[in-house]
Amino acid sequence: MPATPARPQLLIFDVNETLLDLGKLQLAINQEFKSETAFKQWFALLLQYSLVDTVTGNYHNFGQIGDGALDMLAQGLGQPARPAPRKKELLALIAELPPHPDIIPGLTALQQAGFRMITLTNSPDATVQKQMAYAGLTGFFEQLLSIDALRRYKPHPDTYHSACERLRVAPAQAMLVAAHGWDTAGAQLAGLQAAFIARPGQQTYPLAPAPTLTGPTLPHIARQLLGK
Template identity: 80%
Template sequence: MPASPRPQLLLFDVNETLLDLSKLHQAVNQEFDSKFAFKQWFALLLQYSLVDTTTANYHDFGQLGDAALDMLAQALGQEARPAARKKELLRLITELPPHPDVVPGLTALREAGFRLVTLTNSPPATLQKQMQYAGLTNYFEQLRTIDSLKRYKPHPDTYLTTCRALGVAPADTMLVAAHGWDTAGAQLAGLQAAFVARPGQQTYPLAPTPTLTGPTLEDIARQLG
């Protein structure tokens, strides 16, 4: 492990980091008849979460996901989907399995004495359903989201407010995420970060190098010891 203090608290991103989005990925691609539709939709979702953060015009992630489906249809020259169909697609985000390495990784980290807490852009009701469906609820001390703050990650307040609420200094806290924008945000706010290098994910070259990098959560757990 690099020469950083052993973190007391681990904050976990949820979507893609813990949960496998393949089912949603396939459904969106099939709906819009494009192998790039999901990536385009997810990019719009993240882009407009930042628009809402910078303009102080908050909508929850479900509302943004719905709007992003409309924008995706428009970008692809297709008709907007009916509200019921969009709701059906978006419901899939609450029915996702964990990646195979997640349960062994969380088990190892919990047994090593780390405090485990989620920090996600999803709203609380969605997060509760996600974790219950995936069978991960009991691994975590708290299931936290950005909803009460009404600023999306990677705004520094999302990380710092969580650290204060849990009574742990940023330097003694590590974000675990599969997104380079998320690890960048955490580190620039003074936290440590572990990047889980899921297929297709990259770190941000203009941000600090993550404290730890590994292909799976099990590997991150081994590095943390």
């Protein structure tokens, strides 16, 4: 069994799918486009074109890209583009998502153990504030950070470094907690530790370093951090 890594001074949590269950949004998009794969296609487009914006310096916030991705999804499925009010209704659901069942127990254990915790999300500032309030998670976090001010999306190294600088913690003393292999890869390649929550359907990137910690739920990660 590998040695337990040094206790991180800061835990940086991804939000969408890591903390929050996207099931409500997934169901709505799949029903809207009458396809069981519509949500996965839309989310892949959202991530792909956030990276296009980052690489080209042509920044739009996550909501704007999500709106454009709905148009691209409709086109790809051979369907008409949805009216702006309907797209707004669908996208508004991202601020009304519950936490995964494991999240409050896991965050509670980590908070009681004295860990400093923040969020770092690709969603805009206003969105993450609404998300955390709706999910009842705000009180667990020292700060709710977004990449919006930086105008670069994760997994750009600057996103992780900026969060560490803001909290005055060296990258090696910080750990990203995420359910996305691209996110844990980005954090580790930026010099951070990473914990991967292996939610169903999620995989790590085999060409990146293996996550520092891996577990099926946040309590599993918490127990490893606490040496239990």
